[in-house]
Amino acid sequence: MKKVIALCLALVLCTAPLTGCGGGTSTTPQPSTSGNIPTPSTSVEGDTLNVGLYAEIISMDSAFAYDFSTNPVVIQVTESLLYYDENDQLQNGLTESWEEVDPLTYVYNVRNDVTFSDGTPMTMEDVLFSLDRYRDPSVASYLAWMYDNVDSIKQTGDWQFTVKLKQADALWKHTFATTGGHIHSKAFVESAGDKYGTPEGGVLGTGPYTFVKWDVGSQIVLDYNENYWNKETEGEPDIKHIVFQVIPEDTTRVMASTSGQIDLNLSTPVEMLGDVESSQYVSLTKIASAGLEFLSFNCQKAPFDDVNVRKAIAYAIDAGTLQENIVKDFGTMTNYLPVPESLFLFEKDTWLKYEESCLKYEYSLEKAKESLAASEYPNGFDCAITVDEKSITNSVALILQQAVAQIGINATIEKVSNDEVVSLQFGSGIDANGVRPYDIAIFEWSSDFPDPSGVLTPLYFSTNRGEGGSNSSAYVNAQVDALLLEQAASSDEKERTELMLQALDIINDEVPYYIWTHQNWLFTVNNRITAGVDNLTGTWFWNLYVKNIKIG
Structure with a gap:
């Protein structure tokens, strides 16, 4: 996950009155560069939760909530039609x-008792x-790609709407459990306009x-919604x-x-786990994810449009040594596939067999x-590696x-800022010819849904290469496109697996990416937190609900 896609990927995976203003003066957030810990605007009391983010958020608008800093903030304020429970099963949210x-047809009955x-x-x-x-091209939502296979969304009852798909899509059902299913006040959005x-x-x-407010580069402050529509059923949360x-700075x-x-650090560097283990205040929570870290070769730009150049670099990397000395608990040793074992959720034996027999770029x-000699650049070349601020x-x-x-x-x-790397990953800086600005970049991705195509379609489908x-x-590979579309349209898990393989x-x-690890999420959790974090799964970025956190 992160953000996303373009035009026509058909079958993807597919209070008191609001204050209305913040302390910042720029609409383009930039991360803090001072390395100082921001001073919370609210005193640190028992009902205050302080959360450390490794990057500035992109927006408070869920249409642009598609990264691991923005999502945990946004999902506290706006809600989705569906949501994932602690077992990654879909449950009703704003729907009944x-x-x-x-x-091709999905019918949703909406709750009639919800208030903003x-x-x-x-x-x-x-x-x-x-x-x-989300579907409006002029909005350019990062979640727009999830709707590419939608033919129509129409009201079919007083509190009912129906979604018609262009083609069958086994993964459409997940869309409304993401930030792409969050509901906003039409009047408020139109009143605020571009702001x-x-x-x-x-x-x-x-x-x-x-x-409450967003001080750019410093903090985002939220308060409990005393008018919360589900307050009577859920009770008031421990965190206000x-x-x-x-x-x-790590x-x-x-x-x-x-x-x-801070009570919760959502990104703990592996080289500092000793500090975490020796602290009396915190413990480490490790969450196996459906994510991966990778080198992204710009296949539109020389010399990385040459497959032999990409293979040469892949063979030059000693993945075993990288895992042992650098990655450690941050991730699991790469299987040279973009699909981690955590996504072998059906036809598991077939996936495991393929994992053993597939082409591997083991260090040589x-x-x-030999690969570089076979390329158009046998004598080497100069290039740049774009990387974020994480250690x-x-x-x-x-x-x-x-x-x-x-x-x-x-x-x-x-080296660029964390939020700049996110922007680059989703097409910022593309020139008039549609070419991305970097040579090699280090990016991350996590499957939006509990399914292998949650990695394959976003990263490899050709229409997803443009802005957003x-x-x-x-x-770009037309045969890969066709196979990904065909698998998405099938409801037969065996057939889908064969097509994906x-x-x-x-x-x-063709190695357009080099996968260097499959992530584990390492959260540092203050000991006063007794529940609400330890049961999170690889889809935590959709359902880390602070209302569920309990304080001892």
Whole structure:
């Protein structure tokens, strides 16, 4: 996951009145560069939760909530039609029921008792407006790709709407459990205009918390929604105030966590796990994810449009040494596939057999040199590696720099902010010819849904390579496209698996990405938190609900 896609991927995976303003003056958030821990605006009391984010959020608007810093903030304020429970099963959220009538038709019955935090009722007009907004090209939502296979969304009852798909899609049912299924107030969005979701414009939702302010580069403050529509059923939460603190520097964030200044650190660097283990205030929660970290080769740009160049670099990397010395508990040793074992959720034996027999780019300087010699650049070349501010990705960039130097490639490292790397991954800076600006970049992805195609379609489908798209290698292969579309349209798990493995045969041979690990999420949790974090799964970025966190 992160953000996403373009045009026509057909079958993807597919309060008191709001204050309405924030303390920042810029609508383009930038992370803090000082390394100092922001001072919360709310005193640290028993009912205040302080959360450390490794990057600035993109927006408070769920249309742009598609990364691991933005999502945990946004999902406290706006709510989705469906949600994942602790077993990753779909449950009703703002709906009271839903049904797959046939492979092309889904009917949703919406709750008629929901209110926004300002007390105004949520109407069907708000629901349809919100869903149409994700699909609107002028909005350019990062979740728009999830709707590419939708033919129509129409109201079919007083509190009912029906979705018609263009073609059968086994994964459509998951869409409304993501931020692509969050509902907004039409009146508030239209009143705020372009400032909606910004520090100045704020956001209005139906969720258990309300937006108070967003100090760009410092913190986002939320308070409990005293008008919460589901208050009587759920009861009031232990947490009444949330302060999300933006702390990009790993050491500073860990120090804030181990000293008790923040309660929850959502990104713990593996090289500092010793500090976590020796602290009296915190413990480590490790969550096996459906995510991966990878090198993205810009296949539109020379020399990385040459498959032999990509193979040469893949062979030059010693994945075993990288895992042992750098990755450690951060991730699981790569199987050279974009699909981690956590997504072998059906036809598992077939997936495991393929994992053993598939093409692997195991470390071999000899093969690396042979591949480069077979390319159009046998004498090497200069290039740049774009990387974010995280310590582990910078360590990987250094290892990569040293590895490719052995075969005559001179790589420099270009460090950019975490939120800039997110923007680049989804097409920021594409030139007039549609070419992305980087050579090699280190990105991450996590499957949006509990399914292998939650990785394959976003990263490899060709229409996802443009602005807003997650195909950051700009990879194009018509046969892969056809196979991915065919598998998405099938409801037969055996057939889907066979089609995906056929696509992987091609993908592995053309190596548009080099997968260097499958992630584990490492959360540092203050000991006063007794529940609400330890049961999270790989889909935590959709359902880390602070209302469920209990304080001892």
